[in-house]
Amino acid sequence: MASITLSNISKSYGSATVIDRLSLEVGEGEFLTLLGPSGCGKTTTLRSIAGLETPDAGQIKIGDRLVTCMTSGKIVAPNKRRLGMVFQSYAIWPHLSVFDNVAYPLRRRRVPGGDLRRAVMTTLASVGLDHAAGRSATQLSGGQQQRVALARAIVSNPEVILFDEPLSNLDAQLRISMRDEIQQVTASSHSTAVYVTHDQAEAFSLSDRVAIMLDGRIRQLDTPEAVINRPADLDVARFLGVENLLSGSVLTTRADATVIAVPDLGTPLVLRSGDRTAVTAGDPVTIAFRAGAVELVPTDLDGENVIKGRIVQTIFLGDGVQYRIAAGAGHVLARSHSSAAPILAAETSVSFRVAPERIAAFAG
Known part of the structure; x- marks a missing residue:
């Protein structure tokens, strides 16, 4: 070799x-x-x-x-x-x-x-x-x-x-x-x-x-x-097919996290992904996360990166389900590869969470 x-x-x-x-x-x-x-x-x-x-x-x-x-x-x-x-x-x-x-x-x-x-x-x-x-x-x-x-x-x-x-x-x-x-x-x-x-x-x-x-x-x-x-x-994320791309702006930056306002979702998101882009408060960013990073959680759960929404589309994938969820003025794709959970119909109210370490942010 x-x-x-x-x-x-x-x-x-x-x-x-x-x-x-x-x-x-x-x-x-x-x-x-x-x-x-x-x-x-x-x-x-x-x-x-x-x-x-x-x-x-x-x-x-x-x-x-x-x-x-x-x-x-x-x-x-x-x-x-x-x-x-x-x-x-x-x-x-x-x-x-x-x-x-x-x-x-x-x-x-x-x-x-x-x-x-x-x-x-x-x-x-x-x-x-x-x-x-x-x-x-x-x-x-x-x-x-x-x-x-x-x-x-x-x-x-x-x-x-x-x-x-x-x-x-x-x-x-x-x-x-x-x-x-x-x-x-x-x-x-x-x-x-x-x-x-x-x-x-x-x-x-x-x-x-x-x-x-x-x-x-x-x-x-x-x-x-x-x-x-x-x-x-962001170009790499698009090529890789990252499904959820949303515009936002940086609210605060800390040693352990960055807080980003996401107008389309109507709520800020916290990320801890080791963001490669140096950003400061007020900077515009695009956040990116995969559909597989979106976890459906109990509707009465509150906490970091928990968002309430409504299912507008359900697609059966054979080995799982993909949901399109309306949240605020935007939409988020969620994908589950578990066949054990019941399939939720359109118009079902849900809450979902995106883990902070599964979110990336890119300047601009």
């Missing part, structure tokens, strides 16, 4: 800047995901690491090897970078058998026949396809073809494995099973992994750290738990 270091990478196509002075370090054996919407530069970043794209500026190191340096003009060929790659389109050769598809990287390296066969069959067994070694790749299902692509990427024990949205062509159930496969294979191979996706469930379930990319830049780099619970800014 090897670390990956990107330093001030930039890439433009005409007047469109795709990567904007991006710097990033991926530790040895780390699984890092580049997460962002289409067009944010994540795939171009991945292809630059692979050597399939040439950046306009910056440098890339894999371990202690400089593989891209635009100042000196050094560009190491993709097949010399000691990495494996799994593509979105599988990139399986239809005229080759499963065995020969996986064996291709080893044949390029002139690995002796006996060693080659042992390595290929061991790798196919690790993805559950040793029984299909002699079959044509075109006789496989989509999920099986992606397993072949994964086996081909790891058969030569690469220092780095790159994944370019490898599950986007699979149905929902296959995506879940292939996520498990990828997690198990990368853990057992101890390779450093960089994974590109726009799917948040994939990113958060697979990764040691997640880099949120927007407009060619990394806007947040942290653990999945930190990213989901403490978005770095």
Whole structure:
């Protein structure tokens, strides 16, 4: 395994800047995901690491090897970078058998026949396809073809494995099973992994750290738990789909809490989320909290961040319920994943609470 270091990478196509002075370090054996919407530069970043794209500026190191340096003009060929790659389109050769598809990287390296066969069959067994070694790749299902692509990427024990949205062509159930496969294979191979996706469930379930990319830049780099619970800014919160965004203004700030007036709710809210934005009394802010952070409480309960409201919409989600609650002049979305509680109908009066540590505030 090897670390990956990107330093001030930039890439433009005409007047469109795709990567904007991006710097990033991926530790040895780390699984890092580049997460962002289409067009944010994540795939171009991945292809630059692979050597399939040439950046306009910056440098890339894999371990202690400089593989891209635009100042000196050094560009190491993709097949010399000691990495494996799994593509979105599988990139399986239809005229080759499963065995020969996986064996291709080893044949390029002139690995002796006996060693080659042992390595290929061991790798196919690790993805559950040793029984299909002699079959044509075109006789496989989509999920099986992606397993072949994964086996081909790891058969030569690469220092780095790159994944370019490898599950986007699979149905929902296959995506879940292939996520498990990828997690198990990368853990057992101890390779450093960089994974590109726009799917948040994939990113958060697979990764040691997640880099949120927007407009060619990394806007947040942290653990999945930190990213989901403490978005770095309002744009990240919007991309992550934080459901409740409300305008307010700071009433008071204390060492342990910030009190924010929220006109739409008709009541102030207290937050203790380690707000990343320095705010003072009178500053306008946007507060953000997830529907899952809204807890229905007894209607006679009073206290910090308890608000009275009325359900205006109930949506059954299968594994829970989503409520739209009118409170003051505004609306709040609440989501429960418990199937044990009774489902409340529209027009039911309720009280709800948002825990102070589950609220974020952003300046402006």
